[in-house]
Amino acid sequence: MLMRAADIRLENISKRYGDLWAVRQITLHIERGEFFTFLGPSGCGKSTLLRTIAGFLIPDEGTVYLDGAPVNHVPPWERDVGMVFQNYALWPHMTVFENVAFGLRERKIPRDEIKDRVLQALNQVDLKGTEGRRPSQLSGGQQQRIALARTLVIQPRALLLDEPLSNLDAKLRAEMRIELLKLQRDLGITTIYVTHDQEEALALSTRIAVMESGRVVQEGGPREIYEQPREKFVAEFVGKSNLFSGTAVRAGDGMIEIETEEGLRIQTSSAAQSCVSGAGERVLFNIRPEAIELLGAGEKSTRINRISGKVTASAYQGSFIEYEIESRGRSIKANVINPKGKPLFQRGDEVAMVFDPEDVGVIRG
């Protein structure tokens, strides 16, 4: 099944509910075949934006372009963008076959072709043989895949997914994530995915727009979003973080030395931090927990940054251990890969946290 893939452009989109701006002046360009994710907490406007693209909402300001044509006043049933709802929206009064055939019947496809395409779509989602059943007789994961088949069978020019995996249990969610990824890459269909789950967003997307209270705060590929967050919100929302604020005390030799509010001295390489111009400047920076290595109090290391502290909590996660360490009244998270066979640090142990200057990401000068 070869898909048509649309190019979607949002220009200056704003949408208001009463006095509240759900979406404020958003401009985005989603290219053909992309897997683009709107990531943000509930109420950030991501679903509003998706529903604007589907045509269920008309923006108060701005224009939606599908393949270059403005579609603000094209009704949902003429947009030809397939949507999968969070609760699947399978019609309980129809069988699985009738559900999947619905869009094809609306398109006046000949009866024989409908049958072929429905069966093929069910086959594609591994649900051959369920066509005579009612949606209520299927499990959550099966319903999810029927909803996907129902949308894909009409070969829409874009696929809009509104938190499609949020109603599944953790294990099934991980499985469906991989299936969805393969399906989308095989079909090459332009896909917009709405989620509040940063892991899903990082795993699936070619690009991500992180949203907060109606605005896009950062837009970029998964690595860029995770490794170079430009806003405090992004650093905190995507992955775990140790955020510090402080003042640059010394700059030069490709290094910047920062003194945090707690009095910790930390060095960062100035190559990656063009936003810091010189000493005396206030900065906000982030160290990811997995960048930190833990050493016993006396152990030596070649890494430049070293902070000593005391373990206040340790949680064994199997593949890694999650530590919480207190230093100068500040608690710092460190995730350490399971050092198989070796003893783990215990609550109360004196330790040293070491990390490279490159792992210190300055967010704002």
Next chain:
Amino acid sequence: MPVAFSKRVDWWQGATMAALLVLLVLFILYPVVRVLSVSLSNEEGRLTFLHFANFFRRPLFREALWNSLWSGLLVVFFGSLMAVPLAYFSARYEFRGKILLQTLATLPLVIPPFVGAVALQLILGRSGMVNLLLMRWFDWSIPFMEGLTGVVLVQTLHYFPFIMLNTAVSLSNIDPSMEEMAQNMGCHGLRLFRRITLPLMLPGFMAGSLLTFIRAIDDLGTPLMLNYKNLLAPQAYLRITTVGIDDVDGYAICVILVIFSGLILGLSLLPHMGIFLLSFSKVWSFSILPTTYTLDNYTEIFFRAPHFVKNTLLYTLLAASFDVLLGAAIAFLLLRSRLWGRNLLDAIATLPLAIPGVVLAVGYLRVFHGWDFPGAGAPLTSTWLILVIAYTMRRLPYTVRACYAALQQVHVSLEESAQNLGASRLTTFYKITLPLIAGGLVAGGLIAFITSCVELSATIMLVPRIELGPISYGIYIYMQSALGRGAGAALGVVAILLVSLGTYLTHRIFGARAGSAFRV
């Protein structure tokens, strides 16, 4: 001692269940079964279908049966024409005056249909307002209120809210994404309505239609008021009251009854205006509006014959209180116990929805007229208690449903956490469950109160003496004579005010879900 504990609990629940079952069997199931058995047995007490055969052999009864079914269908049909568009607009669109529309649409339920019948006579009848005007201007009149047409007209205006409210609730329960998905697939407009909306709202619509159908063929007051006797309910009434309670034809008819069991709003409000005018009029006959106005009618009902109002308050408040107690107990057992017989309890408690009031009343007369009620020194049917019992049982389904819905919202974990913190079952019920379901209890009681206030079908057969009659009976008695009509209308206004107050309170408590209170 977990075993002893659970045994004791089961014993209490079992005892409650047994007591409730006995009560419901005695006052719902047994009377109905007696009606059935009388109609199916000959003089020697053996099974016979002779009475039914006789029923169908008589042209009068055949016609009555046909008329009942036909009028019920017509009422559902015309009622749907009014109700479905209104339900759709009120469920799907936000507009100024939406609340007003919803309130106005429930108003017809507020007025007893037979009171509306009298009022509509004055407005649409042969010598009513409209026809007098038509005669004056065009020398021509329309027989709105003659025969079956009049019955269907009155019942349609009165019962269409049942269809509307049920349909509206059903519509607003449809997940919007169901329709959005279809739009996303390219479906819209009427086609969207036919393929998605209509099938999904059908259960509510059917429930409303069924209720309307049952109510229409059960309605005794309207045909009596319009003097159209060729329907099943009036036939049963006339047989029993004129020939006596041993006449089996009446029973056969009862069983048949069981077995087949804008402009619009302006039109539906006509009866209210008519009643209001009439209650202040000295004479209103063969004139477009009343000729003389007076307060005498109110003096009559509040001072000279105050017992109608007093009785209504006594009976309906008692019945509503019993309904709340029974409803809460039944709902609790249905949702929280695993006892055998829960389904039976549920079934019997729901049965009154499908049992016409006439049938239940006939059953009561048959079952209780023979033996003296302990303490009363007379048969139950000679005391006013029988009316309270009839109201309680007839409205029980409403409170059971209301309590059930309220209790369903209370997650068991809320009760369990109280018990986990040391509260006994009883304490848990008083401190946790009761406060959480209180709204549902009060709303259920109010619905029982509202609907009992205007009950006539069972009332008219069960009232032992005139001075023991409630408002609805008083209206019926007064309306028999032209002179008493003003006083009857004044009683009607009192009934409307009582019921409006109840409806208003229900809306306050239920809020936007007020419609669901009138659901089956």
